[in-house]
Amino acid sequence: MALDSKIPKGPLADKWTSHKNSIDLVNPANKRNIDVIVVGTGLAGGSAAATLAELGYNVKAFCFQDSPRRAHSIAAQGGINAAKNYQGDGDSTYRLFYDTVKGGDYRSREANVYRLAEVSTNIIDQCVAQGVPFARDYGGLLDNRSFGGVLVSRTFYAKGQTGQQLLLGAYSAMNRQIGRGKIKMYNRHEMLDVVVVDGKARGIITRNLVTGEIERHSGHAVVLGSGGYGNVFYLSTNAMGSNVTAAWKAHKRGAYFANPCYTQIHPTCIPVSGDHQSKLTLMSESLRNDGRIWVPKKLEDAKAIQNKTLKPTAIAEEDRDYFLERRYPAFGNLVPRDVASRAAKERCDAGFGVNATGEAVFLDFASAIIRYGKEQAHVKGLDENNDDLVQSLGKEIVKSKYGNLFQMYEKIVDENPYETPMMIYPAVHYTMGGVWVDYNLQTTVPGLYAIGEANFSDHGANRLGASALMQGLADGYFVLPYTIGNYLSNDIRTGPISTETKEFEEAEKNVRQQIDQFINNKGSKPVDYFHKRLGKIMWNKCGMARNEKDLKEAIEEISALRKEFYKEVLVPGDADEFNEELAKAGRVADFLELGELFAKDALVREESAGGHFREEYQTADGEAQRRKEFQFVSAWEYKGEPKDAQLHKEELVYENIEVKERSYK
Amino acid sequence: MKLTLKIWRQKNAKNKGKIVEYPIDGISPDMSFLEMLDVLNQKLITEGEEPVAFDHDCREGICGSCSLYINGEAHGPDRRVTTCQLHMRKFKDGDTIFIEPFRANAFPVIKDLIVDRSAFDRIQHAGGFISVNTSGNTQDGNAIPISKHAADEAMDAATCIGCGACVASCKNSSAMLFVGAKVSQYALLPQGQVEATDRVQNMVAQMDLEGFGNCTNTGACEVECPKGISLENIARMNRELIKANLKG
Numbered sequence: 001m002a003l004d005s006k007i008p009k010g011p012l013a014d015k016w017t018s019h020k021n022s023i024d025l026v027n028p029a030n031k032r033n034i035d036v037i038v039v040g041t042g043l044a045g046g047s048a049a050a051t052l053a054e055l056g057y058n059v060k061a062f063c064f065q066d067s068p069r070r071a072h073s074i075a076a077q078g079g080i081n082a083a084k085n086y087q088g089d090g091d092s093t094y095r096l097f098y099d100t101v102k103g104g105d106y107r108s109r110e111a112n113v114y115r116l117a118e119v120s121t122n123i124i125d126q127c128v129a130q131g132v133p134f135a136r137d138y139g140g141l142l143d144n145r146s147f148g149g150v151l152v153s154r155t156f157y158a159k160g161q162t163g164q165q166l167l168l169g170a171y172s173a174m175n176r177q178i179g180r181g182k183i184k185m186y187n188r189h190e191m192l193d194v195v196v197v198d199g200k201a202r203g204i205i206t207r208n209l210v211t212g213e214i215e216r217h218s219g220h221a222v223v224l225g226s227g228g229y230g231n232v233f234y235l236s237t238n239a240m241g242s243n244v245t246a247a248w249k250a251h252k253r254g255a256y257f258a259n260p261c262y263t264q265i266h267p268t269c270i271p272v273s274g275d276h277q278s279k280l281t282l283m284s285e286s287l288r289n290d291g292r293i294w295v296p297k298k299l300e301d302a303k304a305i306q307n308k309t310l311k312p313t314a315i316a317e318e319d320r321d322y323f324l325e326r327r328y329p330a331f332g333n334l335v336p337r338d339v340a341s342r343a344a345k346e347r348c349d350a351g352f353g354v355n356a357t358g359e360a361v362f363l364d365f366a367s368a369i370i371r372y373g374k375e376q377a378h379v380k381g382l383d384e385n386n387d388d389l390v391q392s393l394g395k396e397i398v399k400s401k402y403g404n405l406f407q408m409y410e411k412i413v414d415e416n417p418y419e420t421p422m423m424i425y426p427a428v429h430y431t432m433g434g435v436w437v438d439y440n441l442q443t444t445v446p447g448l449y450a451i452g453e454a455n456f457s458d459h460g461a462n463r464l465g466a467s468a469l470m471q472g473l474a475d476g477y478f479v480l481p482y483t484i485g486n487y488l489s490n491d492i493r494t495g496p497i498s499t500e501t502k503e504f505e506e507a508e509k510n511v512r513q514q515i516d517q518f519i520n521n522k523g524s525k526p527v528d529y530f531h532k533r534l535g536k537i538m539w540n541k542c543g544m545a546r547n548e549k550d551l552k553e554a555i556e557e558i559s560a561l562r563k564e565f566y567k568e569v570l571v572p573g574d575a576d577e578f579n580e581e582l583a584k585a586g587r588v589a590d591f592l593e594l595g596e597l598f599a600k601d602a603l604v605r606e607e608s609a610g611g612h613f614r615e616e617y618q619t620a621d622g623e624a625q626r627r628k629e630f631q632f633v634s635a636w637e638y639k640g641e642p643k644d645a646q647l648h649k650e651e652l653v654y655e656n657i658e659v660k661e662r663s664y665k
Numbered sequence: 666m667k668l669t670l671k672i673w674r675q676k677n678a679k680n681k682g683k684i685v686e687y688p689i690d691g692i693s694p695d696m697s698f699l700e701m702l703d704v705l706n707q708k709l710i711t712e713g714e715e716p717v718a719f720d721h722d723c724r725e726g727i728c729g730s731c732s733l734y735i736n737g738e739a740h741g742p743d744r745r746v747t748t749c750q751l752h753m754r755k756f757k758d759g760d761t762i763f764i765e766p767f768r769a770n771a772f773p774v775i776k777d778l779i780v781d782r783s784a785f786d787r788i789q790h791a792g793g794f795i796s797v798n799t800s801g802n803t804q805d806g807n808a809i810p811i812s813k814h815a816a817d818e819a820m821d822a823a824t825c826i827g828c829g830a831c832v833a834s835c836k837n838s839s840a841m842l843f844v845g846a847k848v849s850q851y852a853l854l855p856q857g858q859v860e861a862t863d864r865v866q867n868m869v870a871q872m873d874l875e876g877f878g879n880c881t882n883t884g885a886c887e888v889e890c891p892k893g894i895s896l897e898n899i900a901r902m903n904r905e906l907i908k909a910n911l912k913g
Binding site (some may be wrong): 047050051054065066067068069070074075084086119122124125126127128129130131132135136137138139140142143158159160161164168171173175176178179185187209239240241264273274276277279281282332382407408411412414466478481520524525526528541563566570572573580581 | 674679688693695696699703704709710713714715716718719720722723724725726727728729730743745746747750752754765775776779781782783785789790791793794796797798799800801803804805806807808811812813815817824826827846850851854856857863867882894910
């Protein structure tokens with residue numbers, strides 16, 4: 001099957017408007033006869049469910065958490081981008097579009113990104129109308145902050161809890177529709193298969209996580225807003241339950257999986273403290289507005305810090321290497337995430353790491369505290385040369401900006417970041433790859449849509465900070481509810497979809513078989529044992545730097561681990577009860593397949609781009625080297641074992657932006 | 666660290682539960698409380714026993730999934746943290762730790778330490794929203810200036826994670842801190858004024874229907890709230906309710 005991205009014709013800036021005008025509409029009376037299934041209730045799924053219900057469709061929404069409000073979008077900290085240009089610093093739709101394509105290392109689709117930039121301003125207006133308490137300045141207007149990879153202030157925020165507030169906004173919109181009966185909410189339900197009837201997605205199979213009941217649900221279309229697959233690495237900033245199962249089952253039913261190797265490794269996370277670690281904690285990118293990243297210049301100082309015989313504050317200014325400021329003077333500490341992460345890894349690999357494991361760098365607020373302190377002293381007419389006063393005034397300001405993040409750091413690490421620099425290290429955070437979708441957000445299975453992090457389309461090979469929230473809400477509030485109309489307009493005479501068909505029966509049988517297999521396996525090792533081993537392979541061989549030899553080994557090792565998993569996995573308890581281990585087994589089984597495809601994708605992509613860094617392809621000064629012949633999206637078709645997956649290419653065409661070497665110097 | 670855990674085990678909503686004792690060794694002070702339970706569970710699974718079921722997800726204190734009544738306190742002995750952010754360095758080697766589910770009539774036990782908090786969702790369905798449809802032509806976000814003070818105060822109320830610690834800590838199993846926080850967020854913002862009367866009446870009515878108790882101003886909820894939601898929100902909710910009832 002040839003990939004058709006269905007990008008509308010015409011000039012870039014007019015595409016979305018003219019496309020919207022040509023979409024078939026469904027009359028309100030007919031909408032009442034159409035059911036839409038939405039899987040996942042994060043920013044994308046939640047906003048889509050609410051909007052589809054407002055339009056009049058009957059929505060069935062599913063989440064594995066005990067409430068839609070707990071989806072992992074809730075943990076996003078820093079902010080959401082929008083081209084409002086409230087600061088008058090030269091921002092525009094085009095600039096947001098340009099920054100996003102460049103930030104994605106020229107591996108995203110122009111038309112999708114432009115549309116994203118275009119609707120970004122609507123998102124802010126919508127959220128304000130819903131009562132989202134964005135930060136405001138003293139004049140009562142919305143405040144902005146800066147994020148990495150851009151030179152304007154376009155990030156809107158609500159303390160360090162922007163994701164929480166936006167998700168609660170979408171959740172409140174859902175609640176209104178749940179109360180009206182337009183959304184039927186299924187909490188603690190996990191989607192375990194997509195049902196395809198006559199080539200169209202017509203339903204899903206779910207497991208009730210409390211009772212273990214296997215259920216059939218039908219609809220005229222199925223929307224996946226099930227998030228990313230960062231947990232294939234075991235340790236990531238994702239929630240414990242975040243998984244690829246919904247997307248992977250869709251892949252197995254015919255949806256192509258795009259660019260699985262594009263993973264974002266976020267530079268500012270709390271370093272790993274030991275083998276017991278279950279997850280990693282992000283420190284918002286907004287900290288790089290004021291924090292300066294450094295390691296010691298001298299190897300002996302680094303060693304002394306690693307052995308705890310030297311305090312970081314005892315190292316003189318001239319003996320510190322602010323390596324981002326040194327390498328990238330134009331953007332400094334605010335380079336994009338992939339660039340910052342690789343630079344930190346480079347210093348740590350060279351032996352300059354600053355904790356016991358040698359895998360950490362400093363994020364230091366000392367100069368920001370002094371800068372703010374002097375400013376405050378000046379404003380208040382106090383003595384700017386009184387160091388104690390400056391320190392205390394400066395700390396107050398830093399506290400007001402980042403207080404909750406500093407508190408979180410202190411609780412985890414047991415060190416006071418106001419007094420000694422934070423230690424940070426890169427960690428897996430977001431996956432740019434995902435289910436392949438066309439301009440309408442439809443997958444290669446008609447009637448099956450993917451939105452938010454679950455799809456692949458907008459961030460190319462690297463996502464800029466504060467753009468995930470923007471994309472999730474853009475897809476759910478402003479794109480999918482329009483584009484899905486074109487498909488559903490053909491379904492006004494279809495009537496209810498029966499679940500008593502051979503397709504539903506077959507899908508349910510498969511699901512039951514896998515569950516029985518796990519319960520009856522009676523192996524010797526718990527699910528986590530395999531998940532941790534998979535994570536180690538992924539991190540060591542498909543992580544921040546990749547090469548041909550490692551990737552080939554990873555493919556063999558993951559394939560062998562998968563065989564061992566099915567032979568040796570031990571799942572306690574029964575199928576017809578609350579059984580977290582059983583749910584985990586299903587998720588890890590899918591990660592074990594995805595992981596192999598991930599490595600294969602990384603092996604085939606013989607270039608470096610954004611989050612995908614192949615050691616063989618770098619410039620003389622160690623930057624990522626793209627190759628013209630790889631200017632395409634890799635879309636993989638399922639053919640049984642991951643090694644047999646078939647590659648389809650979607651060529652990327654840049655008509656409105658000049659493709660050049662990405663420079664932040 | 667070596668510890669003795671006394672954990673509430675209950676097969677499902679219908680069965681009776683009981684406290685079961687588990688000795689555990691080799692716990693690092695750097696582990697989070699839930700990572701300590703992970704260690705216990707891995708051990709139980711390999712020994713052929715069923716692991717202890719507990720709710721958890723983000724493990725960074727924001728999703729509100731984790732709960733646990735630890736040594737008689739919601740989210741344990743530390744302040745301003747959820748259980749997932751509680752670290753074992755807050756305990757001493759040799760300690761005995763009691764771990765129970767959040768207890769309230771409106772929060773029935775599902776299994777072991779997991780309770781059903783869907784009553785909170787139903788209160789939100791009753792009025793926890795502003796009735797605005799999604800459209801591309803809502804008025805500009807800066808059209809109505811909102812004072813920084815009001816926006817900050819609304820944010821402080823909106824920071825509630827819906828974990829239910831307030832209910833578990835209250836001797837009356839009152840949900841008024843939770844409901845008060847949501848009512849306050851909207852009451853403090855101009856967007857929330859239009860529906861203010863119906864909202865507070867409907868949410869409070871649903872709260873009563875779910876079987877939550879009333880507030881008697883003991884303040885335990887505020888102390889145990891991992892997000893530091895202030896009692897002022899309850900006062901504000903009561904004012905809003907009186908205002909609404911007077912309007913009729």
